[in-house]
Amino acid sequence: MAKRRKKGPSYTPKAEDRHWHGKRQAARAAKNAARTGTRTIGPRSARPAEPAGTGRPAGARRAGGAEAPELVIGRNPVVEALRAGVPGTALYVMSDTDERIREAVTLAGDRNIPLLQAGKGELDRMTDGAVHQGIALQVRPYRYAHPDDLLERGTPPLIVACDGITDPRNLGAVVRSAAAFGAHGVVVPERRAAGVTAGTWKASAGTLATVPVAQTTNLARQLKAYQQAGCFVAGLDARGDVTVADLELATGPFVLVVGSEGKGLGRLVAETCDLLAGIPMPGHAESLNAGVATGIALYEIARRRMG
Structure with a gap:
């Protein structure tokens, strides 16, 4: 009969009993996703704030040459982009208390663009610390012709x-x-x-x-x-x-x-x-x-x- 191990200084709890286990799994998944080019919202090093309306630099690419999604940020730039028919794939907002943000939400709804609620920290990470004013429109990569x-x-x-x-x-x-x-x-x-x-x-x-x-x-x-x-x-x-x-x-x-x-x-x-x-x-x-x-x-x- 095997001896039962007692809880002591060298006792190691099972993975499911460790409260930090899930966080480590999530971090590992994010790291693997980064290797394969999948975009994940995770911690990044802080960068200087940029003027409202700027997101990922124009022409930014993932590893392997694939176009990366672009972000239009700021209340007025997002509203103007939606009015101009810019092909958005998601609209991220902190709250709809501002009149311009409510207008953007309405325009996105009319075009069936998914509306996603995001906190300030999440938007800060998505925009690399740029001035987003609580709103960001994700634009799908353009498919170039031959x-x-x-x-x-x-x-x-x-x-x-x-x-x-x-x-x-x-x-x-x-x-x-x-x-x-x-x-x-x-x-x-x-x-x-x-x-x-x-x-x-x-x-x-x-x-x-x-x-x-x-x-x-x-x-x-x-x-x-x-x-x-x-x-x-x-x-x-x-x-x-x-x-x-x-x-x-x-x-x-x-x-x-x-x-x-x-x-x-x-x-x-x-x-x-x-x-x-x-x-x-x-x-x-x-x-x-x-x-x-x-x-x-x-x-x-x-x-x-x-x-």
């Missing part, structure tokens, strides 16, 4: 390629112009360029729901692929030999390349283009915002394509 898929969306296809645009709001304005004048999609580089964020959704006025954005690892190489597929590639540049009103080949398969307001087109991208076209500006402005320049050029292209 650049080749844009060729099949229209006959003849009209594509806008962005080179060096780093402001998500400028990208949203480009998408809005593309939607207004019948472009079939927008291409952006994967690195050192703006991607689709909540700010892009707002600036696009919801047109991202109809105009796909594709990512490419090398824009110059992708432009060459479009040329091989039969597209004429024209870049917007002040040094252009013709104006956007003289783009006669715009009636066929066409790619319009737009650069940033400050630097314009990169050297390799400009050399890849079949032609550079400029926008006449009799006024005193030296350059135009990317969204404005795209709108002007696409208007002239649409006018030609309509006969």
Whole structure:
């Protein structure tokens, strides 16, 4: 018969009798989830507070390259995002005592976005210590199209390629112009360029729901692929030999390349283009915002394509 062990200094209680056992299990599960890329709400090191309206940095990725969910925080930014149709997956609130928060709750309810109650500590951890004002909207990661898929969306296809645009709001304005004048999609580089964020959704006025954005690892190489597929590639540049009103080949398969307001087109991208076209500006402005320049050029292209 086995001797019964007495409770003493060396006595170890069973796991289920230890009150701290559950906490250790939860911590272990959170650690394993972090290894696999699953997002968990847990303790993080404190970071300096950021202005309201900022969450996870634009383009933030998990290990392995997958897009991470973005957070829009602050009463006014969340309400504006919901009004603009930003695709939210969850709305976290501390309480609905504030008028703007009640408005956000109503807007989220109208769009069937789940409402979740969260304490201050939980929101602090989710936002890395940023000023959240008791509310945060989680935005689902954007699903980018493949650049080749844009060729099949229209006959003849009209594509806008962005080179060096780093402001998500400028990208949203480009998408809005593309939607207004019948472009079939927008291409952006994967690195050192703006991607689709909540700010892009707002600036696009919801047109991202109809105009796909594709990512490419090398824009110059992708432009060459479009040329091989039969597209004429024209870049917007002040040094252009013709104006956007003289783009006669715009009636066929066409790619319009737009650069940033400050630097314009990169050297390799400009050399890849079949032609550079400029926008006449009799006024005193030296350059135009990317969204404005795209709108002007696409208007002239649409006018030609309509006969």
